[in-house]
Amino acid sequence: MSAARDIAQPQGIEERRVSYSLSTSPTATFASPSSSFMAGGLPHRAAPKQLKPFHTGDVKILLLENVNQTGRDILKGQGYQVEFLKTSLPEDQLIEKIRDVHVIGIRSKTKLTAKVLQEAKNLLVVGCFCIGTNQVDLDYAAKHGIAVFNSPFANSRSVAELVIAEIITLARQLGDRSNEMHRGTWNKVSAKCWEIRGKTLGIVGYGHIGSQLSVLAEAMGMSVIYYDILTLMAIGTAKQVPTLDALLQEADFVTLHVPETPETKNMISTKQFGQMKKGSYLINASRGTVVDIPALINAMRDGKVAGAALDVYPNEPAANGDYFNSNLNQWGEDLRGLSNIILTPHIGGSTEEAQRAIGVEVAEALVRYINQGVTLGSVNLPEIAMRALTLDEPEHARVIYIHRNVPGVLRKVNEILAEHNVDKQISDSKGDIAYLMADVSSVKTDDIKNIRDSLDSLNSRILTRILY
Numbered sequence: 001m002s003a004a005r006d007i008a009q010p011q012g013i014e015e016r017r018v019s020y021s022l023s024t025s026p027t028a029t030f031a032s033p034s035s036s037f038m039a040g041g042l043p044h045r046a047a048p049k050q051l052k053p054f055h056t057g058d059v060k061i062l063l064l065e066n067v068n069q070t071g072r073d074i075l076k077g078q079g080y081q082v083e084f085l086k087t088s089l090p091e092d093q094l095i096e097k098i099r100d101v102h103v104i105g106i107r108s109k110t111k112l113t114a115k116v117l118q119e120a121k122n123l124l125v126v127g128c129f130c131i132g133t134n135q136v137d138l139d140y141a142a143k144h145g146i147a148v149f150n151s152p153f154a155n156s157r158s159v160a161e162l163v164i165a166e167i168i169t170l171a172r173q174l175g176d177r178s179n180e181m182h183r184g185t186w187n188k189v190s191a192k193c194w195e196i197r198g199k200t201l202g203i204v205g206y207g208h209i210g211s212q213l214s215v216l217a218e219a220m221g222m223s224v225i226y227y228d229i230l231t232l233m234a235i236g237t238a239k240q241v242p243t244l245d246a247l248l249q250e251a252d253f254v255t256l257h258v259p260e261t262p263e264t265k266n267m268i269s270t271k272q273f274g275q276m277k278k279g280s281y282l283i284n285a286s287r288g289t290v291v292d293i294p295a296l297i298n299a300m301r302d303g304k305v306a307g308a309a310l311d312v313y314p315n316e317p318a319a320n321g322d323y324f325n326s327n328l329n330q331w332g333e334d335l336r337g338l339s340n341i342i343l344t345p346h347i348g349g350s351t352e353e354a355q356r357a358i359g360v361e362v363a364e365a366l367v368r369y370i371n372q373g374v375t376l377g378s379v380n381l382p383e384i385a386m387r388a389l390t391l392d393e394p395e396h397a398r399v400i401y402i403h404r405n406v407p408g409v410l411r412k413v414n415e416i417l418a419e420h421n422v423d424k425q426i427s428d429s430k431g432d433i434a435y436l437m438a439d440v441s442s443v444k445t446d447d448i449k450n451i452r453d454s455l456d457s458l459n460s461r462i463l464t465r466i467l468y
């Protein structure tokens with residue numbers, strides 16, 4: 001890692017607080033967290049000091065995939081240079097762009113693989129303006145001192161509401177009836193159209209979305225069962241079942257809310273469709289790799305599955321347009337030809353409320369990390385928060401040392417820091433990676449340079465940042 005990854009808090013820029021309308025109603029407002037939270041999570045009377053690193057230079061941020069205005073405003077408000085694009089980028093263009101930036105903001109489509117990240121010599125931090133982080137090589141990022149943040153639940157309610165809409169839409173074949181009417185055909189039928197009251201919803205993955213959905217479904221008179229690799233407290237009268245097979249055999253509607261992992265790849269395939277009740281329904285708003293789509297097509301053609309709603313696909317286009325064709329996914333035409341199938345373009349989290357909240361949450365996490373080194377909410381580094389330095393402390397510096405988690409490092413670091421007054425220090429590890437933060441007082445520019453040079457010379461070093 002090069003020392004160039006120390007970046008500047010541009011001087012003379014005030015940290016601005018922003019309020020946004022993030023409502024459950026169009027008129028309500030939501031204020032972002034208080035400044036004491038911004039200052040590192042602990043109440044403190046003096047104004048937090050604007051930290052700048054040893055080497056100055058403007059913070060360059062690339063925001064892809066139409067990150068919400070709220071996030072853009074917060075980052076621009078800091079005086080950072082923000083480049084904004086509505087789409088994701090193909091790998092070659094991404095590599096060109098990422099070389100130059102300190103921060104990249106993405107959603108679910110941009111693949112930050114090891115190949116891409118190894119070109120990102122200045123990259124300090126990735127902001128995933130979404131829940132899923134499967135699109136980022138988290139391990140590679142951690143091993144190279146690149147922090148990754150996401151928004152763990154700001155769009156959960158939006159996904160849960162979409163799924164509720166889909167359950168009724170499938171049960172009543174609303175998609176097909178609406179399409180027929182659009183073509184001028186009146187087709188008033190009740191055969192194989194059902195109420196959802198009294199039916200069983202099987203939720204696979206009972207996390208933020210699954211559990212939220214459970215409450216909504218019970219409120220509409222459904223019975224809820226769920227399967228999760230963890231033993232989780234049931235909400236309402238929902239019941240955890242011990243195996244996926246047990247869930248598939250009992251549920252009238254199966255809905256998937258698991259992350260993309262090696263274990264969830266093709267989790268629902270021919271064998272699992274075989275276990276499902278005849279005439280049941282499948283909903284997937286998790287990740288496209290979780291369902292084996294050719295197997296779904298067969299199960300629907302056989303009548304085993306009476307309807308399906310898909311929001312996610314193994315391959316998704318980078319931008320809006322006429323891209324959802326057989327070039328993208330070879331089974332595209334077959335899927336579109338089925339009856340009672342709802343196909344949506346990965347919009348589970350696409351509501352004004354969710355996108356605004358995500359914009360605020362992730363942008364604020366990025367600002368805290370850039371300006372203060374605080375890792376609260378990071379998905380790949382240990383979570384560290386320490387009271388901010390304040391304007392009352394003129395000759396202080398914050399030392400951040402990201403290192404390999406091997407024996408003896410703290411002794412060596414503290415030998416280096418021992419010549420100075422360490423006001424506060426904190427260290428934590430996550431797997432192979434450890435993160436140390438120390439505030440030292442009465443340091444002059446030469447001291448800061450010496451501290452950095454000494455830390456940089458340690459074998460365990462991944463990244464040194466000094467903010468002062």
Ligand SMILES: NC(=O)C1=CN([C@@H]2O[C@H](COP(=O)(O)OP(=O)(O)OC[C@H]3O[C@@H](n4cnc5c(N)ncnc54)[C@H](O)[C@@H]3O)[C@@H](O)[C@H]2O)C=CC1
Binds near residue numbers: 209
């Ligand atoms: N369609 C869309 O726009 C959106 C899709 N998502 C997707 O939904 C997924 C779930 O989101 P959350 O509920 O917020 O995640 P979460 O992390 O809160 O919950 C996921 C649950 O799945 C469980 N799980 C993991 N592996 C499993 C396995 N092999 N079998 C059974 N259970 C397993 C976990 O233990 C956890 O309880 C995200 O990872 C993301 O991929 C999230 C937001 C929007």
Ligand SMILES: O=C(O)CCC(=O)C(=O)O
Binds near residue numbers: 108130
């Ligand atoms: O809104 C997006 O782009 C992605 C939503 C999603 O899948 C997520 O939050 O994980």
